[in-house]
Amino acid sequence: MPHPYVLLSAAVSLDGFLDDTGPERLLLSGAADFDRVDEVRASSDAILVGAGTIRADNPRLLVNSAERRTARVAEGRPEYPLKVTVSGSGDLDPAAQFWHTGGEKAVYTTDKGAGRAAEALRGLDHLGIDIVSTGPELDWRAVLEHLHDVRGVRRLMVEGGGRVHTQLMREGLADELHLAVAPLFVGQPDAPRLFGPGAYPPGRMRLVETRAVGDVVLIRYVPTAPGTGELAGAADRQWLALACELAALCPPSQTAFSVGAVVVAADGTELARGHSREGDDPVVHAEEAALAKIDPADPRLASATVYSSLEPCARRASRPAPCARLILDAGVRRVVTAWREPDTFVAEADGSGLLAAAGVHVLELPEFEERAKAPNRHLLG
Numbered sequence: 001m002p003h004p005y006v007l008l009s010a011a012v013s014l015d016g017f018l019d020d021t022g023p024e025r026l027l028l029s030g031a032a033d034f035d036r037v038d039e040v041r042a043s044s045d046a047i048l049v050g051a052g053t054i055r056a057d058n059p060r061l062l063v064n065s066a067e068r069r070t071a072r073v074a075e076g077r078p079e080y081p082l083k084v085t086v087s088g089s090g091d092l093d094p095a096a097q098f099w100h101t102g103g104e105k106a107v108y109t110t111d112k113g114a115g116r117a118a119e120a121l122r123g124l125d126h127l128g129i130d131i132v133s134t135g136p137e138l139d140w141r142a143v144l145e146h147l148h149d150v151r152g153v154r155r156l157m158v159e160g161g162g163r164v165h166t167q168l169m170r171e172g173l174a175d176e177l178h179l180a181v182a183p184l185f186v187g188q189p190d191a192p193r194l195f196g197p198g199a200y201p202p203g204r205m206r207l208v209e210t211r212a213v214g215d216v217v218l219i220r221y222v223p224t225a226p227g228t229g230e231l232a233g234a235a236d237r238q239w240l241a242l243a244c245e246l247a248a249l250c251p252p253s254q255t256a257f258s259v260g261a262v263v264v265a266a267d268g269t270e271l272a273r274g275h276s277r278e279g280d281d282p283v284v285h286a287e288e289a290a291l292a293k294i295d296p297a298d299p300r301l302a303s304a305t306v307y308s309s310l311e312p313c314a315r316r317a318s319r320p321a322p323c324a325r326l327i328l329d330a331g332v333r334r335v336v337t338a339w340r341e342p343d344t345f346v347a348e349a350d351g352s353g354l355l356a357a358a359g360v361h362v363l364e365l366p367e368f369e370e371r372a373k374a375p376n377r378h379l380l381g
């Protein structure tokens with residue numbers, strides 16, 4: 001199921017803290033950085049914070065710039081983004097500024113927390129606060145799916161705190177991290193940290209930007225490590241988007257699809273990429289071209305993911321082995337595709353079925369189907 005684009009935003013001290021232990025919120029950002037945060041808020045459909053941040057900071061989470069609010073309205077968007085919180089306990093203070101400022105509000109909670117939250121917020125019925133349970137436990141995927149499908153959220157800004165950021169990062173659900181590093185120390189071992197201990201996606205994230213904002217440095221990273229098994233992660237979307245871009249590089253053809261493929265190790269290292277008819281080979285397929293660039297003895301293949309804009313082919317006349325076979329022979333156990341092969345050239349090709357029958361995890365992300373089809377429009381009736 002599609003998710004919103006999830007952007008984690010946080011300001012940290014040089015020693016990695018989100019706040020100090022004092023009663024007041026620690027201002028890590030300076031004026032210029034708070035204005036940058038305001039701009040990101042204005043570009044978002046919803047802003048999420050955990051119930052811990054509501055208790056600690058009593059935030060308003062507004063778009064403060066009148067010009068930015070006017071621009072949102074001119075674009076047909078609500079003046080303020082939807083405000084979202086998560087709470088397991090349902091222990092929410094009805095006097096918190098969160099409820100009394102800005103746009104619409106939603107609470108995601110558990111079956112147990114939903115009753116407590118409804119009770120706590122009973123006096124605020126006129127505000128139409130939406131309380132949604134995801135079941136006995138808080139299920140982050142269910143939260144994101146509900147925000148996307150029911151609330152129409154396409155871009156979600158998450159402003160903390162540490163427990164929320166840690167879970168979204170660990171579960172591979174963050175599409176982007178905005179880290180503002182402030183030139184000061186907290187030095188208190190009990191102060192809240194940005195990220196707690198636990199099992200995070202392996203490997204290194206990809207740096208997409210650094211920028212000085214006053215005396216603060218903004219660092220933007222995107223994830224690279226593929227999801228595991230049947231679960232799609234944020235990095236899967238980045239890699240599949242790249243595969244769709246590679247499809248646009250294919251020499252044109254009236255008799256074959258244009259497809260892009262990338263092979264990525266479990267730690268997010270790109271092993272190889274390819275596209276249809278690349279180099280001097282007029283019939284080579286994208287997955288075939290990419291796999292040919294990797295040593296078959298490379299031990300990373302067993303835990304790698306193949307991203308292909310079109311499902312790997314199941315039969316072909318121009319080569320002895322179809323791409324589904326090549327993937328199995330390479331020992332790859334996970335494939336992510338955007339588009340099922342239509343009957344244009346081969347009737348009932350079912351490369352995905354062939355791979356799944358051999359125990360490979362095959363994921364289809366239909367939100368990329370239009371991008372995968374784009375360079376093939378002339379072939380589709």
Ligand SMILES: NC(=O)C1=CN([C@@H]2O[C@H](COP(=O)(O)OP(=O)(O)OC[C@H]3O[C@@H](n4cnc5c(N)ncnc54)[C@H](OP(=O)(O)O)[C@@H]3O)[C@@H](O)[C@H]2O)C=CC1
Binds near residue numbers: 018025051057090165
């Ligand atoms: N510098 C910065 O950029 C920012 C700093 N901060 C700081 O961070 C601190 C707050 O962080 P933290 O205490 O980690 O709080 P969070 O804002 O991460 O909220 C944690 C709360 O969210 C709910 N929650 C989160 N995940 C789950 C789950 N899986 N199941 C059930 N409930 C869940 C729980 O609510 P419940 O208790 O109701 O069950 C939990 O106590 C504050 O000191 C604040 O100043 C916050 C934001 C940004």
Ligand SMILES: Nc1c(N[C@@H]2O[C@H](COP(=O)(O)O)[C@@H](O)[C@H]2O)[nH]c(=O)[nH]c1=O
Binds near residue numbers: 011049058059160
């Ligand atoms: N302290 C801190 C942040 N804290 C975030 O800002 C929220 C308060 O928002 P508002 O009440 O609208 O001003 C707070 O709850 C937390 O999410 N953010 C930053 O970019 N830099 C900072 O230094």
